[in-house]
Amino acid sequence: MSVTNEEYRPLIVAFCCNWCSYAGADLAGNNRLAYPADVKIIRVPCSCRVNPAFILRAFQRGADGVIICGCHPGDCHYTSGNYYTRRRMALLFSMLDYLGIEKERTRVEWVSAAEGAKFAATMNDFCKTVAALGENKRLEDLRCKK
Amino acid sequence: MTNTKRMKEDILRMSGVNPRKCMKCGKCSGTCPNYDEMEYHPHQFVSMVEEGRLEPLLASKSLYTCLSCMACIERCPRGVEPAKLIEAVRLLKERQKDGNHLTANDIPARIDDDMPQQAIVTAFRKYTK
Amino acid sequence: MQRIGVFVCHCGTNIAGTVNVEAVSDALRKEPGVVFSTNYQYMCSQAGQDIIKNAIAEYKLTGIVVCSCSPRMHEATFRKTAASAGINPYMVEIANIREQCSWVHKDTLTGTEKAIILGRAAIAKVNLNAPLTPGQTPVTKRALVIGGGIAGIQTALDIADAGFPVDIVEKKPTIGGKMAQLDKTFPTLDCAACILTPKMVDVAQNEKIRIFSYSEVTEVHGFVGNFDVTIKKKARYVREDICTGCGACTEKCPQKKIPNEFNLGMDTRRAIYIPFAQAVPKVATIDPDHCNMLKNGKCGVCSKVCTAGAIDYNAKDEFLTEKYGAIVVATGFNPIPMDKFDEFAYSQSKDVITSLEFERLMNAAGPTGGKLLRPSDGEHPHTLVFVQCVGSRCEACAEKGKEYCSKICCMYTAKHAMLTRDKYPDTEVYVFYIDVRTPGKNFDEFYRRAVEEYGVHYIKGMVGKVSPEGNKLKVQASDLIENRQIHIDADLVVLAAAIEPDKSARPLATMLTASMDTNDFFTEAHPKLRPVESPTAGVFLSGACQGPKDIPETVAQAGAAASKVIGLLCKDQLTGNPCVAHPDEMMCSGCSNCEKVCPYGAITYVDKEFRMPDRTTKVRRVAQVNEAVCQGCGCCTVACMSGAMDLKGFKNEQIFAEVDAICR
Numbered sequence: 001m002s003v004t005n006e007e008y009r010p011l012i013v014a015f016c017c018n019w020c021s022y023a024g025a026d027l028a029g030n031n032r033l034a035y036p037a038d039v040k041i042i043r044v045p046c047s048c049r050v051n052p053a054f055i056l057r058a059f060q061r062g063a064d065g066v067i068i069c070g071c072h073p074g075d076c077h078y079t080s081g082n083y084y085t086r087r088r089m090a091l092l093f094s095m096l097d098y099l100g101i102e103k104e105r106t107r108v109e110w111v112s113a114a115e116g117a118k119f120a121a122t123m124n125d126f127c128k129t130v131a132a133l134g135e136n137k138r139l140e141d142l143r144c145k146k
Numbered sequence: 147m148t149n150t151k152r153m154k155e156d157i158l159r160m161s162g163v164n165p166r167k168c169m170k171c172g173k174c175s176g177t178c179p180n181y182d183e184m185e186y187h188p189h190q191f192v193s194m195v196e197e198g199r200l201e202p203l204l205a206s207k208s209l210y211t212c213l214s215c216m217a218c219i220e221r222c223p224r225g226v227e228p229a230k231l232i233e234a235v236r237l238l239k240e241r242q243k244d245g246n247h248l249t250a251n252d253i254p255a256r257i258d259d260d261m262p263q264q265a266i267v268t269a270f271r272k273y274t275k
Numbered sequence: 276m277q278r279i280g281v282f283v284c285h286c287g288t289n290i291a292g293t294v295n296v297e298a299v300s301d302a303l304r305k306e307p308g309v310v311f312s313t314n315y316q317y318m319c320s321q322a323g324q325d326i327i328k329n330a331i332a333e334y335k336l337t338g339i340v341v342c343s344c345s346p347r348m349h350e351a352t353f354r355k356t357a358a359s360a361g362i363n364p365y366m367v368e369i370a371n372i373r374e375q376c377s378w379v380h381k382d383t384l385t386g387t388e389k390a391i392i393l394g395r396a397a398i399a400k401v402n403l404n405a406p407l408t409p410g411q412t413p414v415t416k417r418a419l420v421i422g423g424g425i426a427g428i429q430t431a432l433d434i435a436d437a438g439f440p441v442d443i444v445e446k447k448p449t450i451g452g453k454m455a456q457l458d459k460t461f462p463t464l465d466c467a468a469c470i471l472t473p474k475m476v477d478v479a480q481n482e483k484i485r486i487f488s489y490s491e492v493t494e495v496h497g498f499v500g501n502f503d504v505t506i507k508k509k510a511r512y513v514r515e516d517i518c519t520g521c522g523a524c525t526e527k528c529p530q531k532k533i534p535n536e537f538n539l540g541m542d543t544r545r546a547i548y549i550p551f552a553q554a555v556p557k558v559a560t561i562d563p564d565h566c567n568m569l570k571n572g573k574c575g576v577c578s579k580v581c582t583a584g585a586i587d588y589n590a591k592d593e594f595l596t597e598k599y600g601a602i603v604v605a606t607g608f609n610p611i612p613m614d615k616f617d618e619f620a621y622s623q624s625k626d627v628i629t630s631l632e633f634e635r636l637m638n639a640a641g642p643t644g645g646k647l648l649r650p651s652d653g654e655h656p657h658t659l660v661f662v663q664c665v666g667s668r669c670e671a672c673a674e675k676g677k678e679y680c681s682k683i684c685c686m687y688t689a690k691h692a693m694l695t696r697d698k699y700p701d702t703e704v705y706v707f708y709i710d711v712r713t714p715g716k717n718f719d720e721f722y723r724r725a726v727e728e729y730g731v732h733y734i735k736g737m738v739g740k741v742s743p744e745g746n747k748l749k750v751q752a753s754d755l756i757e758n759r760q761i762h763i764d765a766d767l768v769v770l771a772a773a774i775e776p777d778k779s780a781r782p783l784a785t786m787l788t789a790s791m792d793t794n795d796f797f798t799e800a801h802p803k804l805r806p807v808e809s810p811t812a813g814v815f816l817s818g819a820c821q822g823p824k825d826i827p828e829t830v831a832q833a834g835a836a837a838s839k840v841i842g843l844l845c846k847d848q849l850t851g852n853p854c855v856a857h858p859d860e861m862m863c864s865g866c867s868n869c870e871k872v873c874p875y876g877a878i879t880y881v882d883k884e885f886r887m888p889d890r891t892t893k894v895r896r897v898a899q900v901n902e903a904v905c906q907g908c909g910c911c912t913v914a915c916m917s918g919a920m921d922l923k924g925f926k927n928e929q930i931f932a933e934v935d936a937i938c939r
Contacts, residue, residue, distance in 0.1 A: 013937055019810060020790065026345045029374030037385040040392055040937045041375050043346070045854065045925055048872075049909030054930055061938030074785050077811065078908035079874040088913065113810065114792040120379070169668060171709040175753035177618065177739025181760035189755065221618055221739060225670035 010064035010130040012039045014123070015054070017047045019077035020112045021069030027116030035123035038131075039067075046070070047108075048081035052092045055106070059096075059139040065105045065130035069119070072110040082110070100138040104129045150198050153238060157195055161234035165196035167224045174218035174228045184208040188218045188228040195231055209236045277366075277402050280311040280336040281394065282327055284318035284343035286373055293377040293386040299342060302391045306398045310334050319349050324356045331360040338366045338401035342394045344373040363406030365853060365924060370397040392937055399932035407853035407923055412903045414500040414849055415600040418840050419444065421492055421783065422605035424452020425826060426818025426833045428474050430603050433837030435483035439844045442485045442597065443478070444492055444506055446779065449554035451475055452607055456537065456631065458638040460826055461690040462721035468553065468640070475555040488556055491779070493594070495602070495786040498875075498906060499813030500849045502599045510590040512561035512569065513547070518585035520557030524577035525549055533565050535642075538635045541650060542642035547577045551640060559585075601813050601840040602787065604797060605833070606780045608819040610772035611666050615675035619662065619770055624743040625651040627768045630661075630684070633691055647699060649767055652746065656766030659695055660750050661688050661706040662738045666773035668709070677773045677794060682823035684771035685712045689725045691769065696729040705732045705763060707752055715825070734761070741768050774823055789814045797821050807836040815839050854924030855905040856912060858898040860885075862919035865896035869911035869920050877904035878911060 016022040022043050028035070044050055047070025055066045068089060070082040085108060093106045107126055111119045158164070174188035181187060186194065186208040194203055203209070209232065218228045253266070283300040285291035296314040304312035311334045315323050318341055330336060339362070341353050346369035354364035372390040380386040418434050420427045423445030431441045443450060454460075455475075457467035478484050487506055494505035528545035535544040537551055546565040549557060559577075567574035568588055578586035610631050613621040621627045626649050628636070639645035649656050663684055669676025685708070692704045711733070713719040725731045736753040743749075750763040776795045784791045789809040790798045797816050800808040807816055817836040818829040843849075858869075860883065870878040881899050884892045898920065909922040921927055 011938060013934060022345075023347060023810070026347060026371075026374040029345070029378035032378055034379050034381060037376070037380045037382070037389040040389065040396070041371070042396070042930065042933050042937070043371075044909065044930070045922070046908040046910065048913060049922065049925060049930075051913045051927060051930075053927070054934055057931055058934045058938055061935055063934075063938050071790070075788070075790055077788050077790075078906055078910070079788055081874070081908050081910050084872060084910055084913070112792075113790055114798055167670070169709060170755070171664065171668075171737040172735070172753040172755040173737035173739055175739070175755070175760060176707075176737045176751060178753075178760065181753075187753070187758070187760075189753065190758075217739070223664070223669040223673065223676055225673060 008131070008135070009036070009038050010127060010135075011062060012065045012067065012127060012130060013058045013063045014039050014041045015044050015047065015050045015066070015068045016041050016111075017070045017077070017081075018043055018045050020071035020075065020110075021047075021119065023113035024069070024111040024115050024119040027113065028120040029116075031116050033116055033120035035120045036127040038127050039123050046076065046078050046081040047085040048078070048088075050085065052088060055092065055096075056139065059101060059136060060141045062136070062140050064133070064136045065107075065126060067107045067109060067122075067126050069109050069111045069122075072112055075112065101136065102133055104133055105136060150200055153200050154195060154198050157200075157231065157234045157238055160237055161227070161230040163227050163231045163234070165192045165226065165231065168192045168196070168226045169224055171223065173221055173223060174226075177217045177221045179215060179217065180211055180213050183211040188212075188232065191232050191235065192226060192228050195235070200235070203235050204239050204242075209239055212236075277308045277338040277404070278310045278334060278336050279306075279308045279338040279340060279398055279401055280327070280330045280334060281306075281309055281313070281340045281342065281398065282318050282323075282330075283312070283314035283372075283394070284323070284341065285314060285316045286344060287316065290343070290373050290377045293380060293383055294372060294390045295383060295387040298387050299372070299390045299394060303340075303342075303394045303398065306395055308338070308402045309398060311336065318343050319352055324352075327353070327356050328360040331357070331362060337362060338368075338404060340368050340370060340394060340397045340401055342370040342372045342390060342397070345369070345371045345375070365407040366401065366404050368397040368401045368404065370394045395939070396933040396936040399936035400929045403926060403929045403932055405923070409853040410851040410855075410902045411848040412500055412851055414844060414846055415502070415598045416440070416844050417442070417597070417599050418601045418603065418844060419502070419504055419597070419599040420603045420605055420817075422452070422607055422818070422820070423447075423450030423486065423488070424605060424607045424818065425454040425471060425474075426607065426820075426829045427452070427603070427605035428478055429830050429833035430605060430817045430837045430840070431484050432474065432477060432481065433834050434840050434844075435481050437837075437841040438483070439841065440483045440485070442487060442599075444487045444490050446489070446491050447550070448489045448511065448558070448560040449550050449556070450478065450486060450488060451551075451553075451555065453631075454826060455551065455553070456634060456638075458634050458641075459690060459694060461686045462715070462717045464690070464694075472553040475553065479555045486556060488558075489560060492783060492786065498904075500600045500843070502602055502813065503596055504599055504602070505594055505596045508593040508595065510563070510592050511558070512563070512566070512586065512588055512590045513559045514585045514587055515556060515558050517583050518558040519583050520549060520554075520559070521582075522549060522559070523580045523582070524559055524586070527576050527580045529574065529576060530565050530567060533562065538642045539629075539632045541632060541635060561586075601815060601843050603815045603817050603836050603840060604780075604783065604787070604789070604809070604820050605817040606777045606783060606820040608774040608823070609777055611677065611775045613665070613770060613772055616665060616770070618740050619665065619738070619768065620741045620743055620748070621770065624741075624748060625649075626656075626743075626748055626766065627741060627770065629770050629772045630687055630691065631772070633769045637691070637694060647695065654746075654766070655699070657702055658763060658765045659692075659702055659704045659767045659769065660738065660748075660763055660765040661692060661704070661769045661771065663688055663706065663708045663771045664737075664773075665770040667771075677775060679794060679823065680712065681771075681773045682712070683774070683825045686715070686718055686721070686825065688769075688771050689722045689731075692731040693725040693729050696725075696731060703732070705734060705765075707734050707736055707738050709735075709737060715827075774819065776820055780820055787811060787814050807832055807839055813843065851903060852907050854907040854922060855902045856900045856907065856909065856920055856922050858900060858915075859919045859921065860897045862917050863897040864917045864919070865898070866916060868914040868916060869898055872910045872914045874908070874910070875904050875906055877901045877906075
């Protein structure tokens with residue numbers, strides 16, 4: 001399949017922390033700020049709940065991009081969770097890059113509950129970036145393929 | 147697309163100004179040092195361009211009485227930048243015209259001893275193609 | 276295997292407009308575990324909830340998936356419904372197909388497709404849900420109010436009235452806040468001091484209320500019902516319990532030329548001072564930056580004149596830690612600094628003042644004794660120009676202003692103009708406005724009175740430039756209605772400065788883990804339905820720290836915050852969040868990684884005896900979670916190397932199932 005084919009839509013998994021980013025996504029909805037339907041949000045209590053294994057699993061099952069959204073540094077509902085996220089993901093993303101999953105396919109963003117516009121803008125930008133890269137085949141487990 | 151619509155788009159593209167940001171406070175006109183010399187004032191430029199009433203603006207001397215001092219840009223609370231808009235209307239007008247308004251030979255007759263060098267250069271920029 | 280019921284909500288046309296709800300409920304019927312699937316117009320309505328209850332009974336459902344609005348909206352509603360029909364409330368999952376689907380996607384095809392996927396993920400999760408029972412924690416029946424302005428005072432009085440002890444922490448030497456500095460209050464023109472000072476006295480005399488003035492909150496730990504707060508009592512070098520507030524020291528202190536903050540630097544005070552006559556507590560404070568005795572040990576006049584012997588030059592900052600069940604933030608506002616607005620010549624001329632400075636000039640207890648005199652030469656001004664929206668309603672990226680409307684300026688400017696014309700009919704008063712915003716009870720009538728009865732000149736336009744020339748201020752402005760530029764030789768220019776949250780709010784928000792918006796106003800848990808609660812449980816908002824507010828609104832919000840606090844403190848036990856961490860002891864290796872990352876210290880290690888397969892026993896070190904302290908962030912689950920730690924309600928296998936369902 002060609003990358004520029006209009007039919008191609010990336011599959012993007014977004015992990016959003018319950019307190020800031022999930023509320024930010026809700027605000028984007030309240031304000032009717034559109035972003036592609038390729039983004040599927042999974043609610044987690046805090047961005048630090050996101051186990052690197054979840055991200056590997058998503059890529060294994062055919063996700064083209066994974067984004068983790070949390071509260072701004074210093075604003076974590078649980079005081080320090082997003083600091084752990086930042087460090088863990090820095091490590092994980094560089095390992096994924098080494099494995100051939102481009103750095104552009106993974107991202108950590110800070111979106112507060114008041115930043116509906118930022119949420120929509122981030123998702124638009126991320127979808128565009130991932131769509132430009134095309135399908136992710138690196139970690140995909142072919143046994144999972146339909 | 148009508149002619150006016152195209153002209154408006156040209157002006158907005160050239161100036162990079164979004165007149166919809168204007169909240170009609172009038173601070174640009176309050177701050178304008180050459181207000182009394184202008185038929186149309188900075189705030190009117192903004193609203194007239196937004197409404198597409200370009201003919202009176204293009205016909206007006208106000209295009210040339212704007213000093214381009216940029217005071218309105220500096221003080222606009224909404225960042226509308228009226229002077230850039232006026233400059234764009236001026237450019238549109240200049241580009242529409244066929245001939246130069248000034249030739250080098252006209253200059254000696256018009257020159258004034260007190261006129262600063264800058265003004266002569268500016269006049270050339272404004273009145274020639 | 277679960278028996279799952281799927282309920283798809285139309286939400287009128289909010290969801291059904293972009294999502295084919297029929298197709299969603301049909302598609303989800305085929306998912307594993309689903310025994311019943313339907314759709315209805317308003318699932319949250321009584322009739323909708325009855326559909327759920329009946330289906331639970333009829334199909335013996337064990338799990339519920341509601342495809343509707345955000346779980347932040349109605350998760351609690353549907354959990355209650357499930358509980359009333361006899362199944363565990365934590366067997367309910369919400370698929371957010373409104374805020375995160377129908378409202379953001381325009382196309383029916385992709386919208387429906389995404390709604391099905393979101394529903395599928397929720398079903399996959401419910402398949403692995405387990406019934407949960409929340410724990411109970413006791414509530415400390417004492418409240419903390421941070422900030423002692425009118426918002427803090429009213430909140431404290433209302434809470435104390437219900438019989439709960441309250442502490443007020445105020446960073447200034449006295450409570451009273453901005454309202455104590457005001458002269459009259461709109462729209463009734465009653466004197467601010469006359470209505471505020473009795474309340475301040477009530478606070479001082481109330482047995483339930485303790486005032487920590489000249490103090491700051493430095494640390495906050497704990498959670499709703501059980502906060503541990505460290506309060507720093509700054510050294511005031513005067514013993515509060517002994518000082519009688521006679522003021523003898525403040526008359527004798529040789530350091531005279533210190534700008535008086537209470538009068539916004541328009542007059543001076545001594546190094547030992549009482550901010551104003553009605554201060555509460557009425558106790559002197561020594562300003563350590565200016566006191567000779569504290570700086571170089573040479574003076575001691577105040578301790579000589581103090582007959583009570585209250586002066587203590589050796590005082591140190593004290594720290595005390597108190598327990599609270601609820602915290603109310605009432606940190607208030609400040610006018611923004613005017614030094615970036617060169618065009619109004621604020622820093623060039625003393626006769627260009629802010630509205631708060633004008634309040635002090637008009638106040639009988641102010642620097643001029645209530646006479647309107649020019650700060651530069653003490654002359655009576657004849658022409659006054661008021662400029663509205665200075666720094667308000669600016670572009671979002673503007674460096675010097677604020678994007679929002681400061682809300683109170685239109686009304687106080689009308690008040691100032693009216694009072695000036697009332698006291699000094701020989702003056703001409705001009706008000707430059709962009710819009711006059713008067714949406715309040717009796718507000719527009721008030722503004723019209725300023726124009727019609729008092730002859731204030733309201734001019735639609737903005738002042739572009741103020742330039743001092745001689746003893747006049749040349750004001751150049753536009754009159755948009757007459758389409759002309761006008762020039763006024765003014766004696767006094769008053770700027771209605773935008774207001775911003777107090778600078779102490781940002782660090783406080785970090786301590787409280789309460790969220791703020793981009794302007795540093797505290798955000799509320801829900802902008803319409805929970806306006807006085809912060810998203811952080813147990814933290815409440817009162818007054819202008821949440822957004823610009825006038826006095827009636829502040830008092831109303833203060834009362835609302837108090838009633839929320841009372842509602843919380845009335846409970847003996849708080850039902851906790853059952854979604855807490857839970858270690859599998861058989862897998863735990865005792866490495867202590869989870870203990871190190873836990874922000875609450877909820878994890879401890881114990882030595883526990885385990886029976887081995889050969890019937891011997893072995894003692895192993897394993898993690899143990901204090902469920903009352905755990906807040907359920909899940910950080911430990913990721914830190915756990917052996918995968919022993921898991922989070923109830925968000926189990927690893929549940930999130931894997933969701934990922935799989937989405938990526939299928």
